[in-house]
């Protein structure tokens with residue numbers, strides 16, 4: 530419930546004609562409360578999270594410098610995989626451990 534800052538009357542919802550949007554209007558003095566700008570109202574609280582990012586590596590490059598560990602590839606049975614860590618979100622999520630078979634290139638991940 531909101532009241533008119535000018536005359537203290539109760540503000541009534543009134544259709545704006547734009548979709549189903551409403552504005553609050555004072556029937557007495559015609560004060561209209563402007564719909565709040567979404568960006569302004571949600572800015573602090575609902576700041577969109579930084580876009581998820583993934584490290585994409587080529588099939589042939591970079592991979593040579595990567596760490597290898599002993600781990601069974603469930604695709605070809607090879608027991609050595611490259612391993613690297615990726616943080617998929619802005620820091621509020623655990624690191625995801627990616628692995629790629631040194632033999633067949635099968636890539637999978639494990640949550641650390």
Ligand SMILES: [Zn+2]
Nearest residue numbers: 533536555558
């Ligand atoms: Zn009023």
Ligand SMILES: [Zn+2]
Nearest residue numbers: 602605630633
């Ligand atoms: Zn494999």
